[in-house]
Amino acid sequence: MKAxxxxxxxxxxxVSRVEGHAKITIHLGPDGQVQDARFHVLEFRGFEKFCEGRxxxxxxxxxxxxxGICPVSxxxxxxxxxxxxxxxxxxxxxxRLRRVVNLAQIVQSHALSFFYLSSPxxxxxxxxxxxxxxxxxxAAAHPEIARRGIRLRQFGQTAIELIAGKRIHxxxxxxxxxxxxxxxxxRDQILAAxxxxxxxxxxTLDWFRASLPSHDEEARTFxxxxxxxxxxxTPDGSLESYGGRLRIIDAHGRLVAxxxxxxxxxxxxxxxxxPWSYLKSPFLKALGPDEGAYRVGPLARLNVAQRCGTPLADxxxxxxxxxxxxxxxxxxxxxxxxxxxxxxxxxxIGELLDDPSCLSTDVLARASRNxxxxxxxxxxxxxxxxxxxxxxxxxxxxxxxxxxxxxQNNLAMNRAVTQIAKxxxxxxxxxxxxxxxxxxxxxxxxxxxxCSTHAAGTMPxxxxxxDVNGATIGRIDRRA
Amino acid sequence: MSVTxxxxxxxxxxxxxxxxxxxxxxxxxxxxxxxxxxDGLSEHGACRLCLVExxxxxxxxxxxxxxxxxxxxVTTDSERLRTYRRQIVELLLAxxxxxxxxxxxxxxxxxxxxxxxxxxxxxxxxxxxPQLAMDASHPxxxxxxxxxxxxxRCVRVCDEIEGAHTWDVMGRGRQTLVISDxxxxxxxxxxxxxxxxxxxxxPTGALFEKGAVATNKDPHFVTxxxxxxxxxxxxx
Numbered sequence: 001m002k003a004x005x006x007x008x009x010x011x012x013x014x015v016s017r018v019e020g021h022a023k024i025t026i027h028l029g030p031d032g033q034v035q036d037a038r039f040h041v042l043e044f045r046g047f048e049k050f051c052e053g054r055x056x057x058x059x060x061x062x063x064x065x066x067x068g069i070c071p072v073s074x075x076x077x078x079x080x081x082x083x084x085x086x087x088x089x090x091x092x093x094x095x096r097l098r099r100v101v102n103l104a105q106i107v108q109s110h111a112l113s114f115f116y117l118s119s120p121x122x123x124x125x126x127x128x129x130x131x132x133x134x135x136x137x138x139a140a141a142h143p144e145i146a147r148r149g150i151r152l153r154q155f156g157q158t159a160i161e162l163i164a165g166k167r168i169h170x171x172x173x174x175x176x177x178x179x180x181x182x183x184x185x186x187r188d189q190i191l192a193a194x195x196x197x198x199x200x201x202x203x204t205l206d207w208f209r210a211s212l213p214s215h216d217e218e219a220r221t222f223x224x225x226x227x228x229x230x231x232x233x234t235p236d237g238s239l240e241s242y243g244g245r246l247r248i249i250d251a252h253g254r255l256v257a258x259x260x261x262x263x264x265x266x267x268x269x270x271x272x273x274x275p276w277s278y279l280k281s282p283f284l285k286a287l288g289p290d291e292g293a294y295r296v297g298p299l300a301r302l303n304v305a306q307r308c309g310t311p312l313a314d315x316x317x318x319x320x321x322x323x324x325x326x327x328x329x330x331x332x333x334x335x336x337x338x339x340x341x342x343x344x345x346x347x348x349i350g351e352l353l354d355d356p357s358c359l360s361t362d363v364l365a366r367a368s369r370n371x372x373x374x375x376x377x378x379x380x381x382x383x384x385x386x387x388x389x390x391x392x393x394x395x396x397x398x399x400x401x402x403x404x405x406x407x408q409n410n411l412a413m414n415r416a417v418t419q420i421a422k423x424x425x426x427x428x429x430x431x432x433x434x435x436x437x438x439x440x441x442x443x444x445x446x447x448x449x450x451c452s453t454h455a456a457g458t459m460p461x462x463x464x465x466x467d468v469n470g471a472t473i474g475r476i477d478r479r480a
Numbered sequence: 481m482s483v484t485x486x487x488x489x490x491x492x493x494x495x496x497x498x499x500x501x502x503x504x505x506x507x508x509x510x511x512x513x514x515x516x517x518x519d520g521l522s523e524h525g526a527c528r529l530c531l532v533e534x535x536x537x538x539x540x541x542x543x544x545x546x547x548x549x550x551x552x553x554v555t556t557d558s559e560r561l562r563t564y565r566r567q568i569v570e571l572l573l574a575x576x577x578x579x580x581x582x583x584x585x586x587x588x589x590x591x592x593x594x595x596x597x598x599x600x601x602x603x604x605x606x607x608x609x610p611q612l613a614m615d616a617s618h619p620x621x622x623x624x625x626x627x628x629x630x631x632x633r634c635v636r637v638c639d640e641i642e643g644a645h646t647w648d649v650m651g652r653g654r655q656t657l658v659i660s661d662x663x664x665x666x667x668x669x670x671x672x673x674x675x676x677x678x679x680x681x682x683p684t685g686a687l688f689e690k691g692a693v694a695t696n697k698d699p700h701f702v703t704x705x706x707x708x709x710x711x712x713x714x715x716x
Contacts, residue, residue, distance in 0.1 A: 053613065055614060055622055055690065057692075060693070061582055062582045065582055169581070171693035171694060174691055179694075368619060394615075394667070396616050
């Protein structure tokens with residue numbers, strides 16, 4: 001942007017009701033119109049560096065500490081990378097149980113994102129006062145929805161605990177399989193809780209679908225643009241969350257690449273580093289950072305898949321896909337996709353646990369390190385997660401590269417913020433409802449920036465307008 | 481055998497000749513915290529956690545290394561002792577890189593147990609954060625010097641029970657390291673019999689099995705082996 005004396009920057013910091021700490025700056029041109037907007041991630045964790053020198057078999061337990069919301073996703077991507085370093089095929093039951101835990105993780109995290117973080121916007125409105133626009137305000141205004149949302153998250157967390165031993169930061173998946181088999185009692189307990197969870201998912205979908213017309217404007221402006229999409233599928237193109245292959249499609253639904261394993265996908269992706277954010281911006285190398293920007297996560301997964309593969313979710317999937325002739329481009333529909341994935345996850349958990357083989361005690365393949373590089377992946381709630389390890393002959397890590405889902409949505413999130421700001425913000429109208437939409441647009445992606453969760457409350461939001469010399473010329477402070 | 485009579489915490493107790501204060505205290509259910517001590521191995525006196533007060537001496541004595549003497553008056557628990565013991569555990573935690581949350585020995589670690597028993601929830605000393613390597617050259621086990629407290633249980637069990645003396649200690653002060661053979665990679669050791677005793681007696685996660693996410697060390701096999709050997713249980 002050319003340095004004009006009239007050019008201004010609007011800063012939203014911190015962005016609230018996302019997992020982690022971030023700020024948004026909106027850059028106004030000399031004409032007072034939005035020129036550009038940026039989503040800054042202000043945290044630096046350093047896992048890639050301080051894991052160097054550790055043994056790869058420790059990594060599932062170490063990297064599960066990256067995040068308190070999706071520890072399972074890191075544990076499973078790490079164990080998958082470990083499987084590849086051992087060069088073993090893990091027992092069927094281990095893969096089955098890892099899938100169940102990953103789906104339970106997706107269910108609980110999606111429930112957190114939808115009910116705790118985003119539904120206050122959807123149900124109470126973007127212009128509701130911040131003091132009430134949170135999960136507590138939701139519980140006061142819509143107690144049944146809040147209660148069901150909390151119970152649904154509890155279902156996912158309890159299933160993780162029953163299978164992996166701990167709800168958060170379990171050390172259960174290891175290179176070669178898992179370290180504990182499933183008891184019949186635990187399986188029965190999970191299956192017994194399924195019907196209520198499925199009912200919640202269906203009721204929420206019914207309500208959300210009915211409310212869609214009232215969110216038409218958001219659907220058009222909250223990051224509605226063409227990008228590539230990447231997500232995991234089964235060999236026949238159905239939705240998959242673990243142990244599958246990746247598919248990339250373009251904005252018209254055409255296949256760009258299909259049935260890629262993690263290593264094949266990794267070589268297709270480049271990363272751009274911006275001086276203003278700790279979050280790297282991956283893109284498809286062959287197309288460059290602009291054309292090669294892609295989205296991952298629920299919306300992307302439902303766009304790349306031909307079907308979910310479970311009966312109830314497939315009924316809803318058909319309605320979802322009818323929103324658009326090609327892939328669904330509006331990032332607002334991450335919410336819709338998230339709800340469908342909850343339903344799919346619950347149904348698939350039932351299928352996976354109905355098979356008696358889930359109780360087999362043959363859950364670990366033992367081997368020594370047989371390769372020097374292993375790239376593993378899982379579909380985390382927020383999208384594809386890669387763990388890329390290089391080790392020495394003793395299995396000690398010489399390089400660690402974690403490519404996280406939120407990072408892969410980075411370019412799209414910046415575009416979404418710019419689009420929302422252009423639609424709603426003008427220099428002379430700095431009211432909160434408009435700025436809340438910028439935050440809500442980011443929230444649709446459910447970015448997870450660290451291990452910290454701010455589920456129960458609204459963090460202070462400060463918006464500042466700076467001129468090109470850095471002087472503050474306007475300020476809104478929610479704490480005031 | 482003659483019997484020695486002494487006073488511990490105001491209680492008159494009797495001890496077999498040659499018994500240490502620690503032996504006598506344990507025999508009478510008087511708790512003294514320890515870390516380097518392990519039943520069945522020789523005493524080393526390295527950790528200083530078993531320090532006790534002996535009347536007539538201004539210096540604190542290690543209960544494991546001090547013989548019970550006729551008429552001795554011993555105090556095993558006082559504000560002064562608690563302060564020192566707490567400092568010792570804090571210094572151990574600050575000396576190397578003890579991160580319980582990602583350690584294989586989490587919830588099965590004697591250093592962690594000591595910290596918990598003392599209500600230690602933070603360390604006042606600056607972490608030294610040394611950059612120490614791991615040796616993963618052995619096919620089954622790893623030694624992570626970051627978690628080593630230099631108790632030398634591994635050295636003693638290897639020497640006294642297995643008879644291999646693969647492990648020893650090199651250097652002094654904060655440079656001290658447990659080494660295998662002549663400071664060669666463990667996997668290249670000619671003396672190591674891969675018996676795994678060292679891994680089982682390690683009180684922390686410094687010695688652990690590859691692929692393990694949790695460990696249950698249970699070092700009581702040492703007393704069993706020694707007893708069986710002394711009583712010739714295996715001789716036909």
